[in-house]
Amino acid sequence: MTEKPRVALFVTCLVDLFRPSVGFAAVKLLEDAGCTVEVPAAQSCCGQPAYNSGDRKSTQAIARAVIAAFAGYDYVVVPSGSCGGMIKAHYPALFSDDQTMAEKARALADRTYELVSFLVDVMKVERVAARYDGVATYHDACSGLRELGVKAQPRKLLASIAGLTLKEMRDSEVCCGFGGTFAVKYADISDKIVEEKAANIRAAGADTLIAGDMGCLLNMAGKLERAGDTTKVRHVAEVLAGFTGPALGEPGDGS
């Protein structure tokens, strides 16, 4: 590639609030892959909480802001299959009654990728330089898997990490029970689903759980921690970038 692609990072609201290290890991991975990374200041959330609550008008308003903020880049990269799927698979359909906006949404969707699939499928990254001493199991978060086809890409890059062994859990493609507001509105059902997931994680015999979506990670980490389980829970970007500070839910310095 003669010129570095100009990539805009869509941080996502959960990474912004809970886990900035995922954002910095994404920046590192993208820069290592030869991209120029920018973080448009005018970003907040992709709009899924409104979209999945049936509030189409608010979703459209948020989507308009995202479409405007992320226009003009070569690519838009998201460290989440769920938010990436929202932009790529759902934004165009939001404006079925507005030709101009629909075209802009389509243009954005065409340039938007989930982080790990972008690294592998677009930037043709074959390996990463990180090291991780441990046995990990990988949860296929639903939207990334079913809307964006993220399955082989993270496994390919994780396999290149020195010291890391990947052990598959049973039903890695089954939902963890997060589902956004579902986890609070139907907390009992959500808890039962994540209980099954936690049992499968434990049975895999891994010391680390990896996934590509913050929502699912918060849910699974929260369930494992309440049960006193010491499995470390990390976002795939952190592991690929070699960021191995406190895992999700572990005490940090809070600075």
Add this chain to the structure above:
Amino acid sequence: MKVTSRAFKTNARHALGDAHLQQAMTNLRSGFVERRAHAVSQLPEWEELRDEAVAIKKHTLANLDFYLEAFEQKVIANGGQVHWCRDAAEANAAVLAICRRLGARTVTKGKSMIGEEMAVNDYLEANGIQPVETDLGEYIIQIRHEPPSHIIAPAVHLVKEQIAQSFRDTHRDLDPARQLKDSRQMCDEARSVLRPRFLAADVGITGANFLVAETGSSIIVTNEGNGDLTQTLPKAHIVLASLEKVVPTLEDAATILRLLARSATGQEFSAYTTVSTGPRRADDLDGPGEYHVVLLDNGRSALLGGAFEDMLRCIRCAACLNHCPVYQAIGGQSYGWVYPGPMGSVLTPSLIGVEQAGDLPNASTFCGRCEQVCPMKIPLPKMMRHWREREFERHLPPRAYRLGLAAWAFVARRPALYRVVSTWGARILSYVGRARGRFRALPLASGWTRTRDLPAPEGWSFMSMWAARQAKRPAP
């Protein structure tokens, strides 16, 4: 059937605390799911077959009036009759009129979800006619006075011991000391109890998996053969079918049949596929004296041409139920009406009104597995979202939830304001939670923190840290 969909959350809570149900659901997770996956892996043309089946149904739905009238003409030509019924009341009246005319005292029944929609058993009983379910699962829930919990395996929420107890409670003329430990013994007992009922029945009622316009036939698939005895022995065979069951030709039915059993039970084909065409002819050795098709609309024609038309492609294989993490967690009775799981979460509000069933389309994580396994490629999550949008437009979600969402959306639309809120949100939450690294309780999130911790934020928000880092970098 009594609707309890409004009590969905309470129903679900009871189901989560029901040890027998939870044990039975574990069996479902491994059984249906693995067998389906194996069957699909053995058929290289699976995806082409799905596309073909979708095209057949789309074409049929676009010309539904034509094919239904063609079907009726053929039924009449074969010596049968079609009863067009707008709703359950009309359908029940049609069934009762036939039974009365024939002086029927007992009616045998094969499995029919349309029968559940009509609550035809209750109706017949109230009118002095005894209905006897002959599908083993339906028979079990009939003697337990329960609604079905699954559209093809109605008693799947029960364990063997519960069924054995129900048999002992019901079959009181049998030896109390008899063994009822394994399913073979229970099957034999049901068979011996049902055999004289088949012979005594005046009318046999079955459902239909397909109505074939080309020949005027109805088709059922079963694994027990009960449907054949139900429809062949009595004076009349009544088929209960909803209008979207029609397909143009036998060839079309055969195409969809290749998807049905594989999706449902992981079989290549069900043990019995029975094609019924009219009453007994003069030179037939056996068969019913009369053949009636009670054709039920019950709100379906109103779905044509609208946001929910795709739902009419459903062939009731139950793959979406079997693969749904929510269904697996709570079973089918929690959904509170005839159709549970993802297909029920779309269809139930369409048929009984979203005011009655508002929770159903909301109680989904949108994991998308239902759409992935649906042989008819029905976009179930998309249609559940349509229902949520209609509920939101009508202000059906609780006021507090709507206000919270509006406040959040107000901020999310304004990135500058959003940055202030997220920066301070991250600061405050991490300050409070940093020692532990997580929260064991949080206001407004008690549903979550009752059973799960919530990991605490790391410290600053990403956007504020990024801004600080950029300020330190020399200008390019």
